[in-house]
Amino acid sequence: MPWCCAHCLRTPAYRPAGSPRLPRKGRQQMTQRFLITCAPPNPNGDLHLGHLSGPFFGADVLRRYLRARGRQAVYVAYTDDHSIYVPRRANELGLTARETAARYTRRIEQTLALADMLPDHYSHPHRDSRHDRFVRNHFLELWKNGTIAEQELPTPYCPSCQVFRYEAYLRGRCRFCGVPSDGTYCEDCGLPQDPGGLHDARCVACGTAPEYRPSRRLVVPLSAFADRLTAVFVASPWRQRVLDYVTGLVEQGLPDVPISREADYGLPVPLADWSGHVLDTWFSGIFGYLAATAGYGAAIGEPGLWRELWQEPETVIVHFIGFDCSFSHAVLWPALLLALGEYQTPTHVISNEFYNLEGEKFSTSRGHAIWGSEFLREAAPDAVRLHLARTNPEYEKSDFRSAEFDRTVNDVLVGTLESWAAAVFDELAAQADSVIPAVESTQGSPTVRALAEDLPDRLAREFEPDTFSLRGAAGTLVEAVGAAAGEWGAAPSHAEPGELAAHLELLATLAAVAAPLMPGWSAHTARQLGLRVGLDGLAWPRPGLPVLVPGQRVAPRFQRLFQARQ
Ligand SMILES: [Zn+2]
Ligand SMILES: [Zn+2]
Structure with a gap:
């Protein structure tokens, strides 16, 4: 069962992008x-656009890009069922914590x-005992x-x-920077x-x-790891804000x-004399990732895959997080992984900042929010994705307006992308009966x-993990779209086959490279151009090789995906 749950298999809309594929080590050694x-969400509410601009989006875009290039990538996550935010929300709703977590998950x-x-x-x-088992076993190893x-x-x-x-x-002000904060990690610093x-x-x-009041606590004294952690940071192309923070x-x-x-809520400390004490999810979360990877492996019939992925140096581990999760990730x-001695530390930690709404923080209690579930039903998902990328809070706070x-x-x-595409299709229909002209590549x-x-x-x-930038990718795409439409508008004649072929090839290239950001539009456009779209989307263009096949007939008219907003 390669999808996240049995429900996903039954509901086409749930089917995630591409086919998860990570062949056995034996088949592709080294x-x-x-x-x-992506950082686990608290199942204490639905996702608003601020959430959707962050780790979920980055993780999805990177996965799509890597697969389009034929590289092996898997994206795993879990819901933070044991978070203390769950019982707090349950009290407000008059539900049990389990019911609350299930509802919001x-x-x-x-x-x-x-x-x-x-x-x-x-x-x-809550439904997969693997998570609790992984936390308990790894805790005991660290204790021993x-x-x-x-x-x-x-x-x-x-x-x-x-x-x-x-x-x-707990609510108060951060003792370092003074902004409003809850009791564990400051949302700002x-x-x-x-x-x-x-x-x-x-x-x-x-x-x-x-x-x-004095309370008996279990602690991890991190000073013992300073040198080893520094060696990890120095060698890592983590996002600069995270590197500055850890340094x-x-x-x-x-x-x-x-x-x-x-x-009284959470995973009990698995030691005999610690009754009434639970493990902090900010500690146990890393084992949630290991367990989610094991869950993925079990689902595709490869129970040993999680060990391979977390232990082998060939694995590139990429964490997408909100900046306020920097301390844990x-x-x-990394200190816990080093202490266990058998796992790889993350290769990349890619953080994002807060995404505000019209200049103010999203606030559920004040009703200052745009819920993803509502907005994505009235606006095209790819339009939302492109805009979240254009305005992404990757290095500093930004706004949805x-x-x-x-x-x-x-x-x-x-006005630009689909108008240009429609004009090119119309001209091809008029000049060449919608057949892609065979011309010299210099025409x-x-x-x-x-x-x-x-x-x-x-x-x-813009998509490679070392330099990953949603803003950069969106900016490059939007600039290319503008340039393409400008060239089309400035051309003295559209009847010349070489001109038509050049614009068609650019449209096909755009469809391929836009896929990580706009997978729906990419597939929709590629099919109209007569291209094959696989489970992993359109293949990434290869240097020197055209995307389109001359002589191929395309759709007689370009069917638009986007509608103007009033
Ligand atoms: Zn009180
Ligand atoms: Zn602070």
Whole structure:
């Protein structure tokens, strides 16, 4: 079962892009393979456009690009069922935590399916015991090898609720940068707030200021890993903001990180005298990735695949994260992988910043949000994807603005891209009965020919993990579309076969290289051009080889995919 759940097999709309394919090692010894992950979402709400601009999108685009180039890539993820945000939301809804997690996991998957971003395997810890087993076994290994220690730490305690308060149940200001934050990691600077505490902290349930009481905690003293982690960072082409963050942390001295809590929700600490304590998901999350990879392997009948992928140096591990997940993905989890001694650390950590709505943070409680499930039903998913890429918060905060989205649709997609495509198809129908002319490759506008030749390399630079940039890719595409339409408009005559052939070849090239960003439009256009679209989409253009086949008949008219927005 290669899809994320049985439901995906039954519902065509759920079918993720391409065919997951990672051949056995024996068949392709020493081949570089890509393992792509996206930060696990909390199943405490549906996804809004801010969520969709982030790790899900980047992971999906990279997977599509790699497969189009014939490289082996798999994208796995899991839902953060054990997050403390789940019972908080359950209390608000009057549901159990399991019911809440199941409800929102289903909605998240439906939204990802609408956006064409579903992972190849999306693991559900509440339904798949593999997750808990992986966490427990790896915890015990780390406990036995001395990576985990015990300390008594001052911990926020609500005297009114009479419980220790953590993460979702604490709200205050970051003690480093002062912005509003919950109790674990600052959403803005990404620095840990536990132990030490937030400024002006309040219990979310009752508003009382917490006291700090001693509590027995399990911790990972990270200072022991400083040199080995530094060796990992120095050799890694991680996104610069993450590298700056980890370098700063190492210079300040790596902290002892608490990994357990006195709480009644979560995976219990699997030690005899730790009843009433659970493991922090910010600790256990890395084993969620391992378990999700194992779930994928089991689904395709390769139970040993997860070990190969996580252990072999040929695997390129790419984490897509929101910047506020930097501590776990770039510091704590690499340290745990090093401590276990048998796994590879991530090759790439690609972070993004916050995506705001009309200049302000998305806020569910204030109703300041555009939900993916609603928006993707009224706007074409590929238009949304292109716009999220154009305005992506990859290096700094950015905004979704409705007027800008309308311009992307009306000016770029409808007014330029598809108007140009329709004009080329109409002219081909009038001049050559919709048959692609056989001409010398030197005929037609040199500018249009050069655009088609250069575009695959230019887009590849934006999609390769070392230099991955959704903004760069979208910008290059939009610029090429404008140039193509401009050349068409400026041409003295469209009747010349070489001119038509050059524009058709550029359109086919655009369809191929746009596929990671706009898979639906790419396939839709390719089919109209008479091209074969495989399970992994259109193959990436090869240098010196035309995409189109002369003599092939194309559709008599170009059928548009996008509609102008009013
Ligand atoms: Zn901060
Ligand atoms: Zn309280």
